[in-house]
Amino acid sequence: RKEVEQDPGPFNVPEGATVAFNCTYSNSASQSFFWYRQDCRKEPKLLMSVYSSGNEDGRFTAQLNRASQYISLLIRDSKLSDSATYLCVLSDDYGQNFVFGPGTRLSVLP
Amino acid sequence: DGGITQSPKYLFRKEGQNVTLSCEQNLNHDAMYWYRQDPGQGLRLIYYSQIVNDFQKGDIAEGYSVSREKKESFPLTVTSAQKNPTAFYLCASSTDSGSAETQYFGPGTRLLVL
Numbered sequence: 001r002k003e004v005e006q007d008p009g010p011f012n013v014p015e016g017a018t019v020a021f022n023c024t025y026s027n028s029a030s031q032s033f034f035w036y037r038q039d040c041r042k043e044p045k046l047l048m049s050v051y052s053s054g055n056e057d058g059r060f061t062a063q064l065n066r067a068s069q070y071i072s073l074l075i076r077d078s079k080l081s082d083s084a085t086y087l088c089v090l091s092d093d094y095g096q097n098f099v100f101g102p103g104t105r106l107s108v109l110p
Numbered sequence: 111d112g113g114i115t116q117s118p119k120y121l122f123r124k125e126g127q128n129v130t131l132s133c134e135q136n137l138n139h140d141a142m143y144w145y146r147q148d149p150g151q152g153l154r155l156i157y158y159s160q161i162v163n164d165f166q167k168g169d170i171a172e173g174y175s176v177s178r179e180k181k182e183s184f185p186l187t188v189t190s191a192q193k194n195p196t197a198f199y200l201c202a203s204s205t206d207s208g209s210a211e212t213q214y215f216g217p218g219t220r221l222l223v224l
């Protein structure tokens with residue numbers, strides 16, 4: 001089993017749609033969780049950290065379920081500019097080992 | 111402006127040649143990392159360094175070497191032993207290895223083999 005798995009994608013959705021991505025992880029010792037977005041041929045950029053209580057940033061909501069070892073990202077009212085690959089990222093307690101998922105590509109269509 | 115810079119943006123390597131990718135940061139971050147990304151794939155860790163003059167192998171260190179003589183700089187050398195070097199190379203840094211801070215990435219270097 002891969003350490004981090006994500007929805008294979010791609011997701012093609014119309015503007016204004018709500019879309020959800022899932023990510024599962026195998027290492028129960030993982031302590032910190034993040035969502036990054038990566039535009040085509042660019043570097044990944046932090047979208048948001050994911051906290052146990054769940055957190056929201058505008059149209060984006062992240063959830064963490066430690067018992068089931070998955071995290072999710074919900075995008076509401078999607079915009080054309082949301083088109084990117086979304087990477088699920090974990091790190092251990094010491095912040096020394098960051099593990100990246102393969103990413104899920106999203107295309108928001110006009 | 112604070113940030114991470116990588117150079118060059120594109121690099122061409124001939125067979126049997128060693129090439130060095132530059133990574134510099136002025137964020138005063140302790141930890142620095144090198145990743146490799148192949149098309150349609152996630153990032154894989156090559157090397158990381160938590161402090162000056164110390165570095166550790168990642169998952170795919172074979173055929174690569176690094177140095178960390180200065181806090182600001184973490185160059186990566188792709189040696190001739192790396193048989194499939196064509197990829198997108200990303201350098202990252204983070205503030206404190208003990209606090210699981212997020213990583214910030216440079217713009218990347220695309221390495222192509224001639």
